[in-house]
Amino acid sequence: MPSLILTNRTTFSASHRLHSSALSAEENRKLFGKCNWDNGHGHNYVLKVSVKGRPDPKTGLFINLFDLETVVREKLLDVVDHRYLNLDIPHFKDVNPTAENIAVYCWDVLEKYLPAGSLYEIHLEETETCSVTYRGEK
Amino acid sequence: MPSLILTNRTTFSASHRLHSSALSAEENRKLFGKCNWDNGHGHNYVLKVSVKGRPDPKTGLFINLFDLETVVREKLLDVVDHRYLNLDIPHFKDVNPTAENIAVYCWDVLEKYLPAGSLYEIHLEETETCSVTYRGEK
Amino acid sequence: MPSLILTNRTTFSASHRLHSSALSAEENRKLFGKCNWDNGHGHNYVLKVSVKGRPDPKTGLFINLFDLETVVREKLLDVVDHRYLNLDIPHFKDVNPTAENIAVYCWDVLEKYLPAGSLYEIHLEETETCSVTYRGEK
Amino acid sequence: MPSLILTNRTTFSASHRLHSSALSAEENRKLFGKCNWDNGHGHNYVLKVSVKGRPDPKTGLFINLFDLETVVREKLLDVVDHRYLNLDIPHFKDVNPTAENIAVYCWDVLEKYLPAGSLYEIHLEETETCSVTYRGEK
Amino acid sequence: MPSLILTNRTTFSASHRLHSSALSAEENRKLFGKCNWDNGHGHNYVLKVSVKGRPDPKTGLFINLFDLETVVREKLLDVVDHRYLNLDIPHFKDVNPTAENIAVYCWDVLEKYLPAGSLYEIHLEETETCSVTYRGEK
Amino acid sequence: MPSLILTNRTTFSASHRLHSSALSAEENRKLFGKCNWDNGHGHNYVLKVSVKGRPDPKTGLFINLFDLETVVREKLLDVVDHRYLNLDIPHFKDVNPTAENIAVYCWDVLEKYLPAGSLYEIHLEETETCSVTYRGEK
Numbered sequence: 135m136p137s138l139i140l141t142n143r144t145t146f147s148a149s150h151r152l153h154s155s156a157l158s159a160e161e162n163r164k165l166f167g168k169c170n171w172d173n174g175h176g177h178n179y180v181l182k183v184s185v186k187g188r189p190d191p192k193t194g195l196f197i198n199l200f201d202l203e204t205v206v207r208e209k210l211l212d213v214v215d216h217r218y219l220n221l222d223i224p225h226f227k228d229v230n231p232t233a234e235n236i237a238v239y240c241w242d243v244l245e246k247y248l249p250a251g252s253l254y255e256i257h258l259e260e261t262e263t264c265s266v267t268y269r270g271e272k
Numbered sequence: 273m274p275s276l277i278l279t280n281r282t283t284f285s286a287s288h289r290l291h292s293s294a295l296s297a298e299e300n301r302k303l304f305g306k307c308n309w310d311n312g313h314g315h316n317y318v319l320k321v322s323v324k325g326r327p328d329p330k331t332g333l334f335i336n337l338f339d340l341e342t343v344v345r346e347k348l349l350d351v352v353d354h355r356y357l358n359l360d361i362p363h364f365k366d367v368n369p370t371a372e373n374i375a376v377y378c379w380d381v382l383e384k385y386l387p388a389g390s391l392y393e394i395h396l397e398e399t400e401t402c403s404v405t406y407r408g409e410k
Numbered sequence: 411m412p413s414l415i416l417t418n419r420t421t422f423s424a425s426h427r428l429h430s431s432a433l434s435a436e437e438n439r440k441l442f443g444k445c446n447w448d449n450g451h452g453h454n455y456v457l458k459v460s461v462k463g464r465p466d467p468k469t470g471l472f473i474n475l476f477d478l479e480t481v482v483r484e485k486l487l488d489v490v491d492h493r494y495l496n497l498d499i500p501h502f503k504d505v506n507p508t509a510e511n512i513a514v515y516c517w518d519v520l521e522k523y524l525p526a527g528s529l530y531e532i533h534l535e536e537t538e539t540c541s542v543t544y545r546g547e548k
Numbered sequence: 549m550p551s552l553i554l555t556n557r558t559t560f561s562a563s564h565r566l567h568s569s570a571l572s573a574e575e576n577r578k579l580f581g582k583c584n585w586d587n588g589h590g591h592n593y594v595l596k597v598s599v600k601g602r603p604d605p606k607t608g609l610f611i612n613l614f615d616l617e618t619v620v621r622e623k624l625l626d627v628v629d630h631r632y633l634n635l636d637i638p639h640f641k642d643v644n645p646t647a648e649n650i651a652v653y654c655w656d657v658l659e660k661y662l663p664a665g666s667l668y669e670i671h672l673e674e675t676e677t678c679s680v681t682y683r684g685e686k
Numbered sequence: 687m688p689s690l691i692l693t694n695r696t697t698f699s700a701s702h703r704l705h706s707s708a709l710s711a712e713e714n715r716k717l718f719g720k721c722n723w724d725n726g727h728g729h730n731y732v733l734k735v736s737v738k739g740r741p742d743p744k745t746g747l748f749i750n751l752f753d754l755e756t757v758v759r760e761k762l763l764d765v766v767d768h769r770y771l772n773l774d775i776p777h778f779k780d781v782n783p784t785a786e787n788i789a790v791y792c793w794d795v796l797e798k799y800l801p802a803g804s805l806y807e808i809h810l811e812e813t814e815t816c817s818v819t820y821r822g823e824k
Numbered sequence: 825m826p827s828l829i830l831t832n833r834t835t836f837s838a839s840h841r842l843h844s845s846a847l848s849a850e851e852n853r854k855l856f857g858k859c860n861w862d863n864g865h866g867h868n869y870v871l872k873v874s875v876k877g878r879p880d881p882k883t884g885l886f887i888n889l890f891d892l893e894t895v896v897r898e899k900l901l902d903v904v905d906h907r908y909l910n911l912d913i914p915h916f917k918d919v920n921p922t923a924e925n926i927a928v929y930c931w932d933v934l935e936k937y938l939p940a941g942s943l944y945e946i947h948l949e950e951t952e953t954c955s956v957t958y959r960g961e962k
Contacts, residue, residue, distance in 0.1 A: 137823040138786050143815050147399060149287035149314035149356070156882040165883060167890065173356035176287035176314005178399055184819075192708040193717060194784035199816050200719065218287070218311035232884035234828050261285060261316055264889050267829040267874075275685040276648050281677050294468040303469060305476065322681075330570040331579060332646035337678050338581065370470035372414050401419050402475050405460075409413040423813060425701035425728035425770070432606040441607060443614065449770035452701035452728005454813055494701070494725035508608035510552050537699060537730055540613050543553040543598075561951060563839035563866035563908070587908035590839035590866005592951055632839070632863035675837060675868055689961040690924050695953050736957075744846040745855060746922035751954050752857065 135188040139254055142183050142202045146215035149176035150231040153220070174218060177260050179236070181206070183244060186254035197252065205247045210240060233260040237268040245270075273326040277392055280321050280340045284353035287314035288369040291358070312356060315398050317374070319344070321382060324392035335390065343385045348378060371398040375406040383408075411464040415530055418459050418478045422491035425452035426507040429496070450494060453536050455512070457482070459520060462530035473528065481523045486516060509536040513544040521546075549602040553668055556597050556616045560629040563590035564645040567634070588632060591674050593650070595620070597658060600668035611666065619661045624654060647674040651682040659684075687740040691806055694735050694754045698767035701728035702783040705772070726770060729812050731788070733758070735796060738806035749804065757799045762792060785812040789820040797822075825878040829944055832873050832892045836905035839866035840921040843910070864908060867950050869926070871896070873934060876944035887942065895937045900930060923950040927958040935960075 151174035152166040162170045169175070183206050187196040217223060219231040229235050237258045245253050259265040289312035290304040300308045307313070321344050325334040355361060357369040367373050375396045383391050397403040427450035428442040438446045445451070459482050463472040493499060495507040505511050513534045521529050535541040565588035566580040576584045583589070597620050601610040631637060633645040643649050651672045659667050673679040703726035704718040714722045721727070735758050739748040769775060771783040781787050789810045797805050811817040841864035842856040852860045859865070873896050877886040907913060909921040919925050927948045935943050949955040 136790050136820065138789060139819040140786065141817045141819065143817070145400060147313050147315050149312055152884075154883050165885075165888065168354040171354055171360075173359045174287055174312075174314070175285050175354040175356065176312070176316075177285050178314075178316045189784070189786045193706055194704075194782035194787045195717075196786065198717065203815065216306040216309055216313040218313065221311045222309075230884035232879070234830065234879045234886065235884045237828060238826050262283060263833050263893065265831045265833070267831065268826065271827040274652050274682065276651060277681040278648065279679045279681065281679070290470075292469050303471075303474065327646070327648045331568055332566075332644035332649045333579075334648065336579065341677065368470035370465070372416065372465045372472065373470045375414060376412050401479065403417045403419070405415040405417065406412065421814060423727050423729050425726055428608075430607050441609075441612065444768040447768055447774075449773045450701055450726075450728070451699050451768040451770065452726070452730075453699050454728075454730045492720040492723055492727040494727065497725045498723075506608035508603070510554065510603045510610065511608045513552060514550050538697060539557050539617065541555045541557070543555065544550065547551040559952060561865050561867050563864055582906040585906055585912075587911045588839055588864075588866070589837050589906040589908065590864070590868075591837050592866075592868045630858040630861055630865040632865065635863045636861075676835060688928050688958065690927065691957040692924065693955045693957065695955070741922070741924045745844050746842075746920035746925045747855075748924065750855065755953065 135191050137186060137188050138196065139184050139186045140196060140199065140202065141255075142199060142206055144181050144183075144203065144206055144211060145178055146181065146211050147176065147178050148214055148217050148219055149174045150219040150226070151175070152230060152232060154230045155228065174220065180259035181210075181240065182255075182257040183240070183253075184255040184257070185248060185252045187249070187252050197249065202248075205244060209247050210243050213243075233258055233264060233266040234268075237266045241268055241270055273329050275324060275326050276334065277322050277324045278334060278337065278340065279393075280337060280344055282319050282321075282341065282344055282349060283316055284319065284349050285314065285316050286352055286355050286357055287312045288357040288364070289313070290368060290370060292368045293366065312358065318397035319348075319378065320393075320395040321378070321391075322393040322395070323386060323390045325387070325390050335387065340386075343382060347385050348381050351381075371396055371402060371404040372406075375404045379406055379408055411467050413462060413464050414472065415460050415462045416472060416475065416478065417531075418475060418482055420457050420459075420479065420482055420487060421454055422457065422487050423452065423454050424490055424493050424495055425450045426495040426502075427451070428506060428508060430506045431504065450496065456535035457486075457516065458531075458533040459516070459529075460531040460533070461524060461528045463525070463528050473525065478524075481520060485523050486519050489519075509534055509540060509542040510544075513542045517544055517546055549605050551600060551602050552610065553598050553600045554610060554613065554616065555669075556613060556620055558595050558597075558617065558620055558625060559592055560595065560625050561590065561592050562628055562631050562633055563588045564633040564640075565589070566644060566646060568644045569642065588634065594673040595624075595654065596669075596671040597654070597667075598669040598671070599662060599666045601663070601666050611663065616662075619658060623661050624657050627657075647672055647678060647680040648682075651680045655682055655684055687743050689738060689740050690748065691736050691738045692748060692751065692754065693807075694751060694758055696733050696735075696755065696758055696763060697730055698733065698763050699728065699730050700766055700769050700771055701726045702771040702778075703727070704782060704784060706782045707780065726772065732811035733762075733792065734807075734809040735792070735805075736807040736809070737800060737804045739801070739804050749801065754800075757796060761799050762795050765795075785810055785816060785818040786820075789818045793820055793822055825881050827876060827878050828886065829874050829876045830886060830889065830892065831945075832889060832896055834871050834873075834893065834896055834901060835868055836871065836901050837866065837868050838904055838907050838909055839864045840909040840916075841865070842920060842922060844920045845918065864910065870949035871900075871930065872945075872947040873930070873943075874945040874947070875938060875942045877939070877942050887939065892938075895934060899937050900933050903933075923948055923954060923956040924958075927956045931958055931960055
């Protein structure tokens with residue numbers, strides 16, 4: 135059977151504040167601008183999770199989309215949706231919740247619930263002008 | 273000259289928490305669910321501002337789109353973009369920042385900077401599943 | 411309180427065949443073309459259901475979006491989603507499932523589960539080039 | 549039968565230059581800015597043509613979408629698509645091709661090929677931030 | 687000349703039923719859920735066909751987009767559009783028409799009408815939440 | 825730190841005429857059809873510029889999106905937006921402004937203002953049916 139990429143698209147609504155504990159208040163304000171304002175702001179994040187593999191000839195499926203979406207919803211969206219990432223998600227107490235770092239976090243959360251080596255790509259759209267793609271390259 | 277509707281589309285990213293001071297904590301939690309969680313969450317709001325009028329036969333314009341967008345940006349987006357509405361916008365200290373109330377707020381802010389009677393419609397999309405339309409009906 | 415329109419967007423995937431029992435086979439083929447082919451075809455329908463009313467000053471809501479979407483899902487989408495409309499939905503045994511007739515059907519199903527007079531508009535997109543809007547005008 | 553609105557969405561790619569012969573060169577440059585630059589520029593226009601009426605109970609159709617789209621393509625898009633409106637379309641030799649004036653032009657062209665009184669709305673999107681709606685109000 | 691990827695986007699509307707002849711009725715129902723219901727359902731499939739190569743320095747084109755779209759329409763869309771894939775397309779009598787298998791089918795149909803080695807990717811969106819990407823990896 | 829791709833999406837409106845000086849008038853007309861008509865036509869181009877690299881562990885950023893968008897706007901969009909590419913951009917006096925050639929031009933312009941080796945991909949959408957992807961493969 136050929137090798138294909140299956141992508142599940144979901145959305146979640148969260149707020150965040152870009153702020154690095156390794157920088158001074160002034161450096162944070164200068165680097166992140168309005169994204170550093172004290173009380174944070176939010177986005178409708180669009181999340182595309184892609185897995186890659188060879189469909190079973192009997193079923194025509196590699197991973198059932200419903201199973202993939204269940205993993206995404208139960209392991210990831212139930213944690214981050216309608217949350218203030220900086221305060222509500224322990225991982226982002228010390229990690230600045232940039233789109234880049236959120237994408238890596240999504241990868242790390244989901245990877246352990248999917249067949250080994252099947253996770254292919256995390257694509258995260260933060261706004262209409264900003265998106266990040268991560269393919270697990272450490 | 274015929275009468276037309278001109279619409280300017282912009283976006284802003286803000287966070288909010290649905291919470292009514294006229295309800296108990298328990299009532300708030302029950303009515304608003306995850307939208308009431310303590311630290312708020314956020315959205316990329318899509319805002320469509322429509323004005324209605326007769327273009328000038330000389331120019332082919334009623335209100336110049338650039339002027340309309342300047343009003344929207346300077347009077348409204350500069351105030352709400354990248355803000356936590358409940359804490360940062362005085363109007364929402366006492367008013368629950370539902371999509372409905374945000375749309376009315378946008379109308380009330382913009383109306384005074386546009387030619388009398390020209391504001392036709394505020395259309396506010398909060399998520400892919402939720403939008404509100406307000407045409408100034410008191 | 412002002413009067414606003416609240417819109418909930420959902421989607422459903424269904425198949426149909428355009429065929430009128432009041433026309434001959436030849437008339438059906440000529441009028442509906444490829445939409446009349448024997449075994450039907452399908453669409454991802456985009457459904458926008460709008461209600462209109464005055465929000466409660468205490469809550470900032472007219473109808474809670476979650477309640478509106480629950481009505482749409484339980485009373486309508488659970489019936490039509492993943493169905494072949496002509497065979498699976500009794501209403502369309504005698505009624506040709508054009509986008510126009512589906513929109514009227516959606517109105518008639520939903521109206522009885524919503525506050526009297528609150529249903530404002532059904533907007534149904536069948537493809538990227540075809541949509542129908544119904545506001546209850548009999 | 550109920551009364552419904554049927555909408556056909558198409559696109560065309562054209563160029564234009566905003567310039568009014570009733571204004572001086574300096575006034576044109578000041579009013580229209582970059583839209584007045586000498587050699588013009590272009591857009592992918594999105595055109596939504598809506599008709600309103602009561603479907604035939606026998607067919608479930610008011611105007612067949614295919615017939616509506618044929619009128620739009622043959623009478624309008626074949627004329628304006630891939631054209632420089634100011635030079636190639638006689639109507640815009642004396643009329644400034646603003647989005648407002650193009651929408652009125654579309655109405656006037658299409659109205660005569662559609663059943664009397666059936667044309668309901670022209671919606672023309674020029675860019676992601678600018679659209680115009682015309683409902684035939686003279 | 688540099689090497690580029692050219693992508694043509696089209697859509698087609700088809701219906702299908704997920705059902706594997708290698709599984710029992712009960713296994714099919716359990717694995718495919720509502721996608722296995724007896725009379726099928728449908729989608730507006732979005733198809734993106736990508737070719738890769740070096741443009742001719744004289745023309746600035748590798749494959750003319752119009753020629754590419756003609757191949758896609760005549761060899762593929764004319765076959766699958768407005769069809770019930772399981773019954774109308776011989777290939778899917780024995781092959782379960784999952785998005786994965788449809789994407790491979792599109793590749794196999796188109797590959798023979800395009801310059802050898804030029805087909806780069808088939809991207810097929812079945813719904814807003816499900817898409818498949820195939821790059822010819824056997 | 826992991827390696828990620830950051831993408832900035834912008835748009836510009838320009839006009840062009842497909843015409844190769846290496847071909848006769850008749851060959852140009854035959855090859856490019858309506859895209860060769862004398863006075864040109866235009867598009868809203870969607871431009872996605874992607875850079876790839878490892879975020880700084882201190883900031884969570886590789887290249888700040890605001891800095892990336894500033895480069896795109898100042899070095900590229902300020903040059904091509906609202907222009908007739910064939911006449912206004914010296915590069916396209918001798919180079920046919922196909923989507924393919926525009927994408928390569930965008931790469932060549934932007935590459936020199938970005939950290940060495942960081943530019944990963946130019947994705948240019950000309951219409952809803954045509955896009956081009958360039959990853960710097962000479």
